Amino acid sequence: xxxxxxxxxxxxxxxxxxxxxxxxxxxxxxxxxxxxxxxxxxxxxxxxxxxxxxxxxxxxxxxxxxxxxxxxxxxxxxxxxxxxxxxxxxxxxxxxxxxxxxxxxxxxxxxxxxxxxxxxxxxxxxxxxxxxxxxxxxxxxxxxxxxxxxxxxxxxxxxxxxxxxxxxxxxxxxxxxxxxxxxxxxxxxxxxxxxxxxxxxxxxxxxxxxxxxxxxxxxxxxxxxxxxxxxxxxxxxxxxxx
Numbered sequence: 001x002x003x004x005x006x007x008x009x010x011x012x013x014x015x016x017x018x019x020x021x022x023x024x025x026x027x028x029x030x031x032x033x034x035x036x037x038x039x040x041x042x043x044x045x046x047x048x049x050x051x052x053x054x055x056x057x058x059x060x061x062x063x064x065x066x067x068x069x070x071x072x073x074x075x076x077x078x079x080x081x082x083x084x085x086x087x088x089x090x091x092x093x094x095x096x097x098x099x100x101x102x103x104x105x106x107x108x109x110x111x112x113x114x115x116x117x118x119x120x121x122x123x124x125x126x127x128x129x130x131x132x133x134x135x136x137x138x139x140x141x142x143x144x145x146x147x148x149x150x151x152x153x154x155x156x157x158x159x160x161x162x163x164x165x166x167x168x169x170x171x172x173x174x175x176x177x178x179x180x181x182x183x184x185x186x187x188x189x190x191x192x193x194x195x196x197x198x199x200x201x202x203x204x205x206x207x208x209x210x211x212x213x214x215x216x217x218x219x220x221x222x223x224x225x226x227x228x229x230x231x232x233x234x235x236x237x238x239x240x241x242x
Contacts, residue, residue, distance in 0.1 A: 014070045021071055028072035029082050035064025036089040039182075043100030046189070047107075054100070055189030061093065062182055090178060091158055097185070098151035105143035146198045153205035154181060157212060164216040167223065172215060174208035181205065 015022065039061025045054030068086060072078040158178070161171045176184075181201060188197035 010066065011070050011073065014067055015074075018067065021067055022074050025075045025077065026071050028068040028077065029085055031064050031068035031071060032082070032086050032089055035061045035068065036093055037061075038064065039093045040096040042186075043096035043098075046097065046100035047103035049104055051189040051192070051194060054097075055186040058097065058182055058186035058189070062179075062186070065090065065093075087158075087162075091155070094154050094158075094178065094181075095151065097182075098147050098154070101147045102144060102151070105140045105147060109140035109144065143198065146202045149202040150181075150198070150205055153202075153209050154178075156209050157205060160209065160212045160216065164212065164220075168216065168219040171212060174211040176201070176204040176208045 039058055042054040042057040042061065045051070045057060065086070068082075069078075072082055157174070157176075164171045181204075184197050184201060185194075188194045
């Protein structure tokens with residue numbers, strides 16, 4: 001959503017605030033890989049319970065992911081493989097980050113349920129302030145469920161867009177695109193309000209999946225009707241992925 005509204009301004013902002021990136025040509029694919037390694041490291045940090053470190057790594061990795069395309073366009077060295085690499089490694093980061101959180105909650109769920117800290121279950125919404133997961137038992141199970149929903153919905157969101165754009169010209173981003181998801185998670189991890197953001201991400205990613213399915217259904221139905229009216233016979237494209 002934010003990318004759709006502000007994406008055309010990003011190049012100018014990067015040129016203004018980080019001019020050193022354009023002093024000499026830089027391989028944008030290298031920036032993409034470095035960003036993946038850094039942001040992927042957030043998954044290890046989350047698995048170890050180092051949430052602020054994980055949030056910082058997500059932001060740093062996101063910076064590399066943001067500037068690689070700007071650098072490629074500036075030096076006119078954009079390639080199809082670069083776009084493919086960027087999109088694919090984004091999915092790798094998404095998975096690694098959520099797997100890290102899943103590992104954290106899985107480890108917590110195996111601890112003694114009687115050792116739940118006093119702060120493990122906030123009594124009121126205001127109690128979330130400054131609170132990071134330290135849960136075991138049932139609360140850790142809730143974390144596992146939320147992270148699983150976010151992981152699955154994030155993957156489906158990306159795949160739905162990639163698959164739909166083989167048929168329709170353009171797929172709108174929806175409520176929570178990748179930038180919003182990463183930004184919210186990183187900020188929450190650093191500030192210390194991870195629980196409410198996990199709820200927000202779980203609900204928001206499911207809503208985004210629904211938005212993309214509804215849009216794809218509407219546009220593909222319109223195209224099918226137009227082809228039917230024109231007497232065009234279309235071969236079914238239903239297939240399993242290899």
